[in-house]
Amino acid sequence: MRYIIIGAGAVGGAIGGRLAQSGREVVLVARGAHLAALREGGLRLRVPEGELTYRLPAVEGPARLGALRADDVLILAVKTQDTEAALAAWGPAPVAGGGTAAGRLPLLCAQNGVEGQRLALRRFRHVYGVCVWLPAAHVEPGVVSAAGTPLTGMLHLGRHPHGTDGTLRRIAADLEAAHFGAPVVPDVSRWQYAKLLANLANAIEAVSGPLESEAARALYDRVRAEGEAVLAAAGIAHASATEQKETRGDRITLVPLPGGPRGGGSSWQSLVRGTGTIEADHLNGEIVLLGRLHGVPTPLNELLQHLANTFAREHRAAGSLPVAELVRLAGEAAPAAG
Template identity: 65%
Template sequence: MRYIIIGAGAIGGTIGGRLFESGRDVVLVARGAHYEALRDEGLRLALPGGALKLAVPVVDGPEALELRADDVLVVAVKTQDSVAALDAWAGRPVAGGGTAGERLPVVCAQNGVAGERLALRRFRRVYGMCVWLPASYLEPGSIEASCTPLTGILHIGRFPSGSDALAERIAADLKASGFDAPTPSDVMRWKYGKLLKNLANAVEATCGPLDGDDAAAARDLLARAVAEGEAVLDAAGIDRASEAEQTAVRGDRVRLQTLNGVARGGGSSWQSLTRGTGSIEADYLNGEIVLLGRTTGVDTPVNAVLQQTANAFAREGRRPGESTIPELTALVDSYGRR
């Protein structure tokens, strides 16, 4: 079985690198300067136990690779980039006949809950993955994964529900590569639970670290965002893993460590602004809550403001920390009066 990691950033690079390190067959897919660095110098993967330099095969797109019947496609791009990635791969021929969309499984290793639905329009066999993997990608060719003793916890299961022998086989490979990989029959329940945690991403991205003088106000704003999320999920009849369940699974098995004396800077949205990518995943995090609110008749002013603000930061090339918690709170409080 060969893993094709579509999007070799923080998550894809860590998963692919650790699978490759443990002897699995892996190909990374990257673009631009990141592709060139991986091609010329290999993947630099920093872990609490030390730095690795891995000569993982890398391509810059589907045209550079002949697909095999035993390939597993792991989509690790941000959800806003999913359609382009899925369209590029779904129609590619597979050795022995047929296309990737017809024959190959695709695993959505992404935040949010929309990626699986997008994939199922194009691929017959779709798997969801709930990703607990604090990692950073800030410079070409270099990934940092900050947790110990496990690198991360990756729930995997069929979409929309169920599990099967392939999920178990992927899980076994992940467990041999520094991860835990539960295989629940309700993986989306775990992804909806994680979605509520990711509502904080936009706040961190726009305001910077949430542990300064405004920490109490930040906690209050985030509590309001999560309360909206809980309300719309209840209104839509969507179950999710509770905070207690998630804490019990993680335990002390994914503890953040400093690497080279430097603490991790921030999550995925913070990293998008730091790298100046021009896009951010807020439409599929806070925006998912806004969408559900509009379909169920539940007001979601906090998440609407966070979505709009994060998107404006990405469009305008603004850096993390250029807003403040009081500014965001004022925008939320005035939202209903616009």
């Protein structure tokens, strides 16, 4: 199988680099300065064993590849807000022997939240969900850092909306040979909703920095409680903290990387790169949406969604809102819980 990584940033770059290291054929899809750097100097993957460089085919879209192959696997690793554009570009791409990517090829949505795979299923026939536990960073063109060891990350895999199949098991075997845990599960959404609850902290980290203070952690507890109440009202199951801990165990330990970026996760990285967009609409905003559908107030998630979007739109510096000010705003948004 050949793996086409649509969005070779932090997650996509780490997956693509590790697959290449294990001998799999990989094509990277990127744009702008990152694409130029990949073409000029290759993918520089910083991992605990050192910096590895992979000179892989790098393209902006399917046109440069010609007809796709019947054994291609598409891994969608763009931010959710960029999903529609990626699906529109890759769905109609012709496949050798007839048909299109949307009709014939497997598409794995290696993204935060749950909306990407919903969007994909409108266009693609064979859609797979991925619950991504992969601590990685991409803030410099051509460079991706992934600090996890002995596994680089844990990628739960399942068909969307449910089930498994032989294609997925073959993909899982390739991932497991490439420094990943890749459990194949029939209920991948349970794991994705559990990850969504953790990702509600992304906006806090993006606007006010790492959750190091007691005040920041207490705020996240309240934000998460809103999320848990919404999922309960919607009848949506999620993996428990115990399940998650047992699955990961000590298989992913973070180690300091020389030259590795300091800061935070995917939302923080979007602000640092100045992309102008952020995924809050599909993290905190997913809780807001479900809350409105099921009559559960979500003032704290609404606040964080608004702040994160404002920071991205106005190109404000990541972590520049003092935690005390964020807590004050949260108290005004949800005085009964303050």
